[in-house]
Amino acid sequence: MNRREFIKISASIGALTTLQMVGISCSRNGNAGPISLTDLPYAEDALGPYISAKTISFHYGKHHRGYTDKLNALISGTPFSTLPLVEIIQKTHGQAEHAAIFNNAAQVYNHAFYWNSMIHGGGGKPKGAIAQKIDAAFGGYETFAEAFSEAAATQFGSGWAWLVADGDALKIIKTANADTPIATGVKPLITIDVWEHAYYLDYQNRRTDYIKAFLENLVNWEFAEKNLA
Structure with a gap:
């Protein structure tokens, strides 16, 4: 295998x-x-140019x-x-x-x-069950993307933004430093790392450009959907 x-x-x-x-x-x-x-799960150059x-x-x-x-x-x-x-x-x-x-x-x-949470050729609007859950929770992908971007951009200092399943409900949360939703039993679906070492060599202080690239070109929606199970 x-x-x-x-x-x-x-x-x-x-x-x-x-x-x-x-x-x-x-x-x-x-x-x-x-x-x-x-x-x-991929070669080191697989996520370029993002x-x-x-x-x-x-x-x-x-x-x-x-x-x-x-x-x-x-x-x-x-x-x-x-x-x-x-x-x-x-x-x-x-x-x-x-x-x-x-x-x-x-x-x-x-x-x-x-x-x-990332894959070559990923990003954009999801399909299938994860898309239905996002639509139900946020009223559409665009609203989700805006809220996720805001969470990632406004996490002060180092940390993470997450799409999580809390019971049957999908939510966006952010955690500081090393904190993680699994510490309190919440199931993560995708995450973006907003520690500076995740993006500074490529984007310098332009965190919002990194977040945009993540959502539009990298999100592994198949992974997120499998985590719904």
Whole structure:
């Protein structure tokens, strides 16, 4: 079974399996620790010209890898080392004594989810069930896109904007720094990273241009629809 087939099969099972879909594992595999760095679902240059290979190389190879390595160092020899990533996030959320573990675990998850929220040739209006849910929740794609863009643009400092399913309702939320909706049991559908390292090499301070490119050319609506399950 190749990686694409694995993604299609595991995507239909739900929020926890979303972690498996993006390649996160808590199995011991010969890496530096129990949490493995997810593979990118595409080549580093696949999202050009909207996100460059240079940005992906730094963002994935330095930042995402750094969070993974730091998390493994922090949980080594602790009870967290045997837990799935989601459980680590949920058990450390809001616990001051475990803030460093939470921040790195959440960033491992958030980044893996972000890579899969994009695809070459993506973006624009969705079709199918996700389009119907967006229309019902927001009154149409254009209203959704405006609200999502505003959330991403107005997240002060570093953070994320998300389309989530909270029960049967679709909502747009934003989280600061490493915070993540799965910490409180909300199911993410897509996310955009608005930390500066996600876009500064390509867009400098023009965050709104990056958000526009994400929505119009990169969003992986198939991924979002599978996360509805």
